[in-house]
Amino acid sequence: MAGRDLRALFSTNDRQVEAGEAFTNRQGQWQIVQAALGEHLGRTAGAGFDVEDLEAPRSNVLVFHGVGGIGKTTLSRTLEAALTGTGSRPVRWGEPSWPARPALLPVRIDLARSAGVDFERVVLTLRLALAAHVGRPLPAFDIALRRYWEHQHPGESLEEYLSRGGLTARFGKALPQQMQSALGDVAQALLLPGSIGSAVGQITGALTSALRERRQTVRALAGCPLLADLLDAEPDIDALSYYPYLLAWELARLPADKAVVPVVLFDTFEDTGDRTHRDLERLLQRVVWLMPNAFFIVTGRSRLQWADPALQGQLDYTGPTAWPGLTQQAVPGPRPADGPGNGRQVLIGDFSPQDCDTYLARRLVKDGQPLIGAELRAVITDRSHGLPLYLDLAVLRFLELRRAGHIPAPADFDADFPALITRTLADLTPDERHILRSVSLLDAFDLPLATATAGLSHQAAAARLVERPFVRENPYALWPYHLHALIRSTLRTADDATDDRWTDADWQAAAERALAALGEQWRTTSGPGRRLLVGCLRQGLALARDHRLDLGWLTDAAYAYTDDYVWEPLPLPARTDDGDELATPADALAELLSTLARRQHEHRARTADRLTTILDTGLLPAELTEMALYYRAKAHRDLGQSAASRDGMRQVADGGGRLAPDAARGLAHLARAAGDFPTALATAHTLGWPGRGQRVLGDIHFAHGDMAQAAAAYTAARTEAEQHGNTGEQAIAQAHLALTLAFTDPAQANAEVTLAEQLLAGLDQRATTLTTQIAALVRDAGTPGPDIEERAALLRTEITTAGITAAALLLELALVLHHTVRGDTTAAQGDIARLEELTRTGNYAYYVDIAHFITGLPAAGPSPAHWTDGPQTTRQRWRTLVTARHNTPNAGS
Structure with missing residues (x-):
């Protein structure tokens, strides 16, 4: 369905351009209308339906609501045309599912302020539509309406009013004639003399008396129980709002061949008032309530609140009992009458990309082809986010550019439309x-x-x-x-031309309030925990970055983010100034946290380079500079660059800041990497929980082959982490515990590996994940078949990609055990050769010693390691592990 787009036609001199008002599918909305209207027809045709029942719940209203410019009015007009049955229905909608009888009478009424429609005009429009369709008087209503008109418009004939207001042109001149006929019939039945026109008051008075006296002469109207009361009432606007009861009563009495179901489409319903002033809405609600045999389709910006009990007193009929369908959303497809899912509130959604393209292609056509090219349509579609108003404004911009002699290009639409703000506000x-x-x-x-x-x-x-x-x-x-x-x-981003537009200072103040509010939520809200922390960080960093705000609580939040070792990604929206340089402390902090999260997915050398770039900007305050230094030192350690790592760790430890205990742990790790186990052990005893001392002890005992003490230390580390609610540390300790037990008790290690995998679920810890996978490899060491070699090859590739030296060493040690248990000395010697290559710098050289301990092969020279128990005791522990594995069923078979 398409009409003429007059705005577009009057925006160009090119008479070959065809401008049409394109209508997109909206198939889902049509399905909802069909289902709701079908339910209504079935209900009103049922034996239990009583049009005079003033207490029964109402299900005769369907609401379409959505943002300004979403296409509600277009939908309303299309529904009106589709319901006329004259072939104006969009082809894809198909044929309606309801019976041919009774006939449907669509009556669309635009309630927009610009249309100048008052309640009188609403009532007259309904009656005029019926006059044109039914072709006969509706005496109960017509007499009451004539009395109202004579009282409220003395000296002004209804005929003149209808003609002047354009209603005669729309509906014809039948109503005045039908009203005159109704008055004449009643006057004749009451045997009243005189002119009908001058006797309206006399006729209605006599009719009221006759109705109350139940005279046989007016038996045709005596069945309308409230007619006399309405004729007795003061004929003002309030009384007029109850006259639709008479209209409904008359419709119910029509013969089958004249039967009709009005489908009233109230458009722009938001213009009936606001939440405080509901006078017109109250009158319109009475129309809907008092005409249960009519069906109403309301389109407006907001959902109808009639089912809200809080409106009692503002409106006559409120609450979920009165309007059960208005408590829930409608969904496409048929539903049983009054059954589950029979919702009557429908949110009009955005256009799909396909609908956007169709809309733009059909709006402007020249020589049978879309005037707006496919590339430009794609850009406009992407910018629109499916909002039809944006598409409409883009079409006008396209014509404006052509009028200025410019060929429209994608860059011309990289802007917003201030009119969107005006319409929204x-x-x-x-x-x-x-x-x-x-x-x-x-x-x-x-x-x-x-x-x-x-x-x-x-x-x-x-x-x-x-x-x-x-x-x-x-x-x-x-x-x-x-x-x-x-x-x-x-x-x-758009230029705001509204009267209450904000200045730059207003936006800045709002950004400061928003950042402070996020910080307050993070500090005071219990429940979401980590999820809230990450959410507040994402929004807070974007605000601080875009508006150059002080970091404030973001520093504490950054430390909370790193403390748990979870490493969720922290993607931020694009900068509002389209820049990509680090220009503010928030830029630097966002890049820092992003780097720490990304290091789980990239080589540690890349992490070190990123952190160096951040540090070189000098944008971070001292507390956060310490964080960047510490994690760069960790990256250097993972890369085997012990000297650089030691310098960074020492700087952080000497600073005495929040990460000083972590840096002390880093120094202990570096001492262990150098084989200085006495220093590492002495440091470990000073670390406590802040420095993860138990885990450091476990690492030292593991290197000595003292698996019982190592397992006890890792178990204690896991318990401490659980007590402190640190899931990330729990996973690290559990992975090392699984590795330890994999060397001593493969059967028990199976459960420990499974637990480590469970703890890692939802975390992003690359090194810990590798440790867990190596633990599973150690658990299976000595088993036959190519599986171990294949798994090891995949792990070696992944470790090389990550650049984590410690994981590479553990993998080769696992293979040393496997090949030794299998009795494959040649393969074990190859493993030792790779270990020697990995430790050429002198870091972790003791891994070569452990490999010789496991295989029993002689070492090429004295060990550089300072074993706390001496080399012989350590050798015996590792060699015993091999002997125990040989005695395990199936090992080495």
């Missing part, structure tokens, strides 16, 4: 507008965060705002609400 209160701008700074929010960001003391405005269709909700997200992507980006 149009019906919001000042507080709602203030909150909307404030939360546009946030990726997602909840009511407290929105209120604090806006600097308000109460949540009422935020609670109202989140009910708007441009606010999307995900109840399972950390913060449940987020703005429509295009509206958010436009609010933040």
Whole structure:
């Protein structure tokens, strides 16, 4: 279905351009209309339906709501055309599913302020549509309406009013004639003399008396129990709002060949008022309630709140009992009447990319081909985020560029439309507008965060705002609400020409409030824990970066992020200034944390280079400079660059900051790497939990082959981590425990490896994952078949990619054990050769000693290691492990 786009036609001199109002599929909405209308027809045709029942729940309304410019009015017009049955239905919608009888009578009424429609005009439009369709008087209603008109419009004929307002041109002149006929019939039945036109008051008075006296002369109207009361009432606008009861009663009495079901389409419903002033909405709700045999399709920006009990007193009929369908969303497809899923609130969604392209291709056509090329359509579609209003504005920009003699290019549409702001803010209160701008700074929010960001003391405005269709909700997200992507980006970047537009200082103040509010949520909220920390960091870093804010609580949050060794990715949205250089402390901190997370997926040399770049900027404050120094020193250690690592660790340890205990542990590791076990052991006893002393002790005992003490130390380290709620440290300790037991008790190691894998689930610890995989290899050492070699080859490739020397050493040691148990001395010598190559710098040279201990092969020279128990005791422990593995069933077979 397409009409003429007059704005486009009057924007160009090119008469070959065809401008059409393209309508996209909206198949899902049509399915919902079909299902709801089918339910309505079935219900009203049932034996139990009573049009005079004023207490029964109502299911005769369907609501389509969505942001401004989403296509609600186009949908309303298309539905009106589709329901006429004249072939104007979009082809893809197919044929309707309801019976041919009774006939449907679509009546569309635009309630926009610009249309100038008041309640009188609404009632007259309904009656005029029926007059044209039914072709006969509806006496109960017509007499009441004539009395109202004579009282409210003395001296003004209804005929003149209808003609002047354009209603006669739309519906014809049948209504005045039908009303005159109804009055004449009643006057004749009551045997009243005189002119009908001058006797309206006399006729209605006599009719009221006759109805109350139950005279046979008016038996045709006597079945309408409330007619007399309505004729007795003051004929004002309030009484008029109850006259639709008479209309419904008359419709129910029509003969089968005249039977009709009005389908009333109220468009632009948001213009009926606001949450405080509901006068027109109250009158319209009475129409819907009092005409249960009519069906109403409402389109507007907001969902109908009639099912909210809190509106009692503002509206006549409220609550979920009165409007059961308005408590839930509708879904496409047929549903049993009044059954589960019979929701009547429908959020109009964005266009799909395919619909966007179709819309743009059909809007402007020249010589049968789309005027807007495919490449440009793709750019506009991507920028629109599926919002039809953006597409419409893009078409006008396209024509404006052509009018200026410019060939439109993709770069011309790399901008926002201020009109989007105007349309979005149009019906919001000042507080709602203030909150909307404030939360546009946030990726997602909840009511407290929105209120604090806006600097308000109460949540009422935020609670109202989140009910708007441009606010999307995900109840399972950390913060449940987020703005429509295009509206958010436009609010933040487009030139705002509204009366209450913000200055740069206003935006800066809001950003400061938002950052402070995020920090307060992180510090005071219990429950989400790590999830909240990461969420606050992501939003807080983006705010601090884009608005050049002081880091404040972000420093503490950064340390909390690194303390747990979980390493979730921290992707930030693109910079608002499109720059990619590190320019602020927030830039540097974001890059630091991102580097620490990425190091689990890239070579440690790349990590060291990134951290050096960050340090060279000098942007980080002292506390965070310490963090970058420490993790660069760790990267150097993993790369086997002990001197550089030792310098970094010493600098951090001497600084006495938060990472001083970690740096002391790093120095202990470096002493162990150099074979200086006495120094490493002495340091380990001073570390405690802050320096992960038990884990360091486990590493030292493991190197000595003292697996019992190593297992005890790792178990104690895991227990401490569990007590402190540190899942990352638990996984590290458990992986080393699994490795230790894999050497001594493969059967028990199986369960420990499984536990390590479970603890690693959801974490991003590359080195610990490698340790766990090597533990599984050690557990299986000595078993026949090529499996061990294949697994080892894959691990060697992964370790080389990561650049983690310690993992490479452990892998070769595992293979030494495997080949020794298998009796393959040649392969074991090859493993030792690779160990010698890995330790050429002198770091971890004791691994070559351990390999000789395991194989029993003589060493080429004296050991550089300073064993705490002496080399002979250490040799005996490692050799005993091999003997025990030989005695294990199936080992080496």
